[in-house]
Amino acid sequence: MKVLEVKEINKSFNKKKILENISLQVNEGEIVSIIGESGVGKSTFLRCINGLEKIDSGEVIINNNLVKNRISKHINLDIGLVFQEYNLFPQYSVLENVTLTLIKVMKIKKEEANRIAKDLLTNMNLAERVNAYPFELSGGEKQRVAIARTLATNPKIICFDEPTSALDPKLVEQIFKIIKELSNKGKAILIVTHDIKFADKISDRIIKFV
Numbered sequence: 001m002k003v004l005e006v007k008e009i010n011k012s013f014n015k016k017k018i019l020e021n022i023s024l025q026v027n028e029g030e031i032v033s034i035i036g037e038s039g040v041g042k043s044t045f046l047r048c049i050n051g052l053e054k055i056d057s058g059e060v061i062i063n064n065n066l067v068k069n070r071i072s073k074h075i076n077l078d079i080g081l082v083f084q085e086y087n088l089f090p091q092y093s094v095l096e097n098v099t100l101t102l103i104k105v106m107k108i109k110k111e112e113a114n115r116i117a118k119d120l121l122t123n124m125n126l127a128e129r130v131n132a133y134p135f136e137l138s139g140g141e142k143q144r145v146a147i148a149r150t151l152a153t154n155p156k157i158i159c160f161d162e163p164t165s166a167l168d169p170k171l172v173e174q175i176f177k178i179i180k181e182l183s184n185k186g187k188a189i190l191i192v193t194h195d196i197k198f199a200d201k202i203s204d205r206i207i208k209f210v
C-alpha cells in the first residue's frame with residue numbers, strides 16, 4: 001500500500017531552482033534510495049516532505065492526507081527524519097531526547113513515555129546509556145539515539161539523510177540490519193546517500209536526482 005506520494009514538487013532558493021517537478025511514491029515496507037551529486041537538493045527534498053521547508057508548488061500526500069506547506073507547528077507524526085548530523089538536543093539526556101516529542105507533542109504521560117523510550121533504546125542496544133548526554137556518546141550511539149527518537153512517534157515513513165557517511169564498516173552493517181528490520185515491519189524507508197554500494201544492497205529502488 002502506498003504511504004507516501006509526492007507529486008511534481010518544486011522548490012527554489014533565491015530564484016535558483018533546486019527541485020524541479022519531483023514525483024515519487026513509496027509503499028509500505030519498501031526501501032527507496034535517492035542518490036545524486038552534492039548540491040542537487042536531496043536533503044532539501046527530505047526537509048520539504050518532512051515539513052521543515054516550504055514547497056513552492058506540488059503536493060505531498062502522506063498516508064492519504066494531503067499536507068500543504070506545513071512548517072514545524074503542524075508536525076506530521078506519520079513521517080520522521082533521521083538527520084545526517086543526528087541533531088540531538090545537547091542539554092537533554094538520551095532518555096529525554098527520545099521522550100520529548102512524546103510528552104510535548106503527543107501529550108503522553110511521563111511514565112508511559114519513559115517506558116516507550118526505554119523499550120526503543122533497549123532495542124537499539126542503548127539500555128546502559130539512557131542517562132548519558134549526547135556529548136558522552138560515540139557517533140554510532142548518537143545515530144541510534146536519533147533513530148530511537150524518530151521511531152518513538154511510530155511514523156509510517158522513515159527518512160535517513162546519509163545514514164552511513166560517518167560510520168565504520170561494522171556500524172554500516174548494523175545500520176543495514178536496523179533499516180531492513182524496519183522495512184520488514186512495514187515501514188516505508190527513504191534513504192539519501194552517496195554510498196552507491198549500500199544503496200544497491202539495501203534498496204528496492206534507486207532514484208537519481210540530477
Ligand SMILES: Nc1ncnc2c1ncn2[C@@H]1O[C@H](COP(=O)(O)OP(=O)(O)OP(=O)(O)O)[C@@H](O)[C@H]1O
Pocket residue numbers: 013014018036037038039040041042043044045
Ligand atoms: N535554506 C536554504 N537557503 C538557501 N539555499 C539553500 C538552503 N538549503 C539548501 N540550499 C541550497 O540548495 C542546494 C541543495 O542543497 P541540499 O543540501 O539539498 O543538497 P544535497 O543534494 O543534499 O547535497 P549533499 O549531497 O552535499 O548533502 C544547495 O545549493 C544549497 O546551498
Ligand SMILES: [Mg+2]
Pocket residue numbers: 042043044
Ligand atoms: Mg545533503
